[in-house]
Amino acid sequence: MSEAADAGEKPDIDHLRQWIGRTEEATDIVTAQLVKGLRATLFQEIGQPKTGDAAPFTTHWCLAPPVFAMSQLSQDGHPTRGGFLPPVPLPRRMWAGGQLEILEALRVGDEVKRASRISDVTLKSGSTGTLCFVAVDHEITTPRGTAIKERHDIVYREATSGPQVAPKALPPPPAAKHRETHVSDPVLLFRYSALTFNGHRIHYDRDYVTKVEGYPGLVFHGPLQASFIIEFAAKLHDGRPPKKFVYRGLQPLFEGSEFSINANDDGAGGMELWTANAQGQPTMKGVATW
Numbered sequence: 001m002s003e004a005a006d007a008g009e010k011p012d013i014d015h016l017r018q019w020i021g022r023t024e025e026a027t028d029i030v031t032a033q034l035v036k037g038l039r040a041t042l043f044q045e046i047g048q049p050k051t052g053d054a055a056p057f058t059t060h061w062c063l064a065p066p067v068f069a070m071s072q073l074s075q076d077g078h079p080t081r082g083g084f085l086p087p088v089p090l091p092r093r094m095w096a097g098g099q100l101e102i103l104e105a106l107r108v109g110d111e112v113k114r115a116s117r118i119s120d121v122t123l124k125s126g127s128t129g130t131l132c133f134v135a136v137d138h139e140i141t142t143p144r145g146t147a148i149k150e151r152h153d154i155v156y157r158e159a160t161s162g163p164q165v166a167p168k169a170l171p172p173p174p175a176a177k178h179r180e181t182h183v184s185d186p187v188l189l190f191r192y193s194a195l196t197f198n199g200h201r202i203h204y205d206r207d208y209v210t211k212v213e214g215y216p217g218l219v220f221h222g223p224l225q226a227s228f229i230i231e232f233a234a235k236l237h238d239g240r241p242p243k244k245f246v247y248r249g250l251q252p253l254f255e256g257s258e259f260s261i262n263a264n265d266d267g268a269g270g271m272e273l274w275t276a277n278a279q280g281q282p283t284m285k286g287v288a289t290w
Contacts, residue, residue, distance in 0.1 A: 010089070010130065011088055011089055011090065011123060011130065011132050013121065013122075013123050013132075016086040016087075016088060016121045016132070017121045018086075019085070019086035019118045019121060019134075020118050020119065020120060020121060021117065021118065022084060022117070022118045023115065023116060023117045023118075024084045024115075024116050025113060025114065025115050025116070026063075026064035026113070026114045026116075027064060027111065027112065027113045027114070028063040028064040028111075028112055028114075029109070029110065029111050029112070030055050030059060030063070030106050030107060030108055030109060030110045030112060031108070032048075032049045032050065032051075032053075032108050034055075034059065034062055034063075034195070035049040035053070035055045035056070035059065035108055036049060037191070037194075037195050038055070038056050038059060038062060038195055039056060040191070041188065041191045041192055041195060041224075042056060042227060042228065042231055043182055044056070044231070049108050050108060051107075051108050051109040052107055052108060052109060053107060053108045054105040054106075054107055055105060055106045055107060055108060055110075056227070056231060057102055057105060057227075057230050057231060057234060057241045058100075058223065058226065058227040058230055058231075059106050060106060060112065060114065060138075060140045060147075060148055060150075061196060061223045061227070062195045062196050063112055063114065064112075064114055065196055065197035065198070066079065066197075067197065073199060074091075075091075075212075076091065076092075076093070076200060076201055076202070076208075076213075077199035077200045077201040077205075078093055078199065078200055084116070084118070085118070085134060085136075085154070086118070086121055086134060088132045088134065088156040090130065090131075090132055090156035090157055090158055091156075091158070091159045092156065092157045092158065092159060092213070093154060093155070093156050093200075094154070094155050094157070094222065094249070095152075095153075095154065095221070095222030095223055095249065096133065096153040096154060096155040096222070096248060096249055097153045097222070097246075097247050097248030097249055097284075098150060098151050098152045098153050098226075098246075098247065098248075099150065099151045099244070099245065099246045099247075100148060100149070100150050100230070100242075100244070100245045101148065101149040101150070101243060101244050102147075102148055102230075102241045102242060102243060102244075102245070103145075103146055103147055103148065103149070103243075104142075104144065104145070104146075104147045104148075105147070105241070106140075106142065106147055106148075107142075110142045110143070111142065111143065112140060112141070112142055112147075113140070113141050113142075114138055114139070114140050115138070115139045115141070116136055116137065116138050117136070117137045117138075118134065118135070118136055119135045119136065119137045119151070120133075120134070120135040121133070121134050121135075126157070128157050128158060129157065129158040130157070130158055131155055131156070131157050132155070132156040132157075133153060133154070133155050133156075134153075134154045134155075134156070135151055135152070135153055135154075136151070136152045136154065137149075137150070137151055137152075138150040138151075138152060153248070159213075172280060172281070173262065173274060173276070173280075173282050173285075174264060176260075176262035176263060176264060177263065177264050177265065178232070178236055178262065178263040178264070179260055179261070179262050179263075180232065180260065180261050181258050181259065181260045181261075182228075182258070182259060182261075183257070183258055183259075184220050184253065184254070184255050184256065184257065184258075184259050185255060185256065186204070186206075186218060186255055186256075188224075188255075189203045189204060189218055189219075189220060189221065189224075189255060190203075190204050192221050192223075192224045193221070196221075196223070198221070202215065202218065202219040203218055203219055203220075203221055204218065206218060215252065215254065216254060217254040217255045217256055218254065218255040218256075219252050219253070219254060219255075220252070220253035220254065220255065220259070220283075222249050222284065225249075225253060225275045225283065225284045226245075226247055226284065226286065228261050228275065229245075229247065229261060229273045229274070229275060229284065229286055229288075230242065230245055230288070232261045232263060232273065233245070233263065233271055233273055233288040236263060236271065237290060240290065242270075242271075242288035242289055242290055243289060243290055244288070244289045245286055245287070245288045245289075246286060246287050247284060247285065247286030247287075248284070248285065248286070249283065249284045250282050250283055250284060250285060251281070251282075251283050252283065253275060253277055253283040253284070254277070257277065257278040258278045259275055259276065259277055259278065259283075260275065260276045260280075261273070261274075261275055262274050262275070262276060266287070269289070269290060270287060270288055270289040270290065271287070271288045272285070272286075272287055273285070273286050273287075273288060274286070
């Protein structure tokens, strides 16, 4: 069925929930070249990574990305609906948030296996209409054992005509005790799309994202924001990543301006962290615990 036909349908939640429990597995290898590329994209020292060296803590998001033929892609650059993920008949798909348990860093040379399972499918109503949330559990393992446990939340929503409605202004966050800033330019977004083999056109096709989806510019990847937050949390804890990190997106972050990564101690050994746009409005927030 075509994407245009999908856009007019309403989700049959009983049918979609039949996907709960479906599983798939994938394998990949952490290469030195991948680690160099991700370090460069995260504004880290690139170095000359060698076998056994620790990779960035969210390297698993670059591993074993699904690969589909060009004929299997829909208008937005995502694969057409169906397969492992349920065929949600809503055309806009975004990374909503999730939870990570980081048990051990991946290392250059690791052969990594990802075991995935659909754990829930739910419908909600939002300001843009019907929303369908799909939760996927992942377990990332190496020959040493389990490295990462993850819940990934995907949201599907209806298409809207004309410019996107700006969300209500969020209350300003407290002043950050820890903060660093970077600029989100198109090259940064392109590099991350390339590292993750992500064809979603909202991240690199300005004509598409402004004229079809109605955003003011290219959209910053959700997992890239989460990667910056996790690396910042580790930097503030002598290089130790949080054992648990729970996060969710609040509003889109766009190209072409400064963005910040912010953190405050929560008084109980953990940290509250968030990314923010040039106006200081939070775009993703999370809680890290050690």
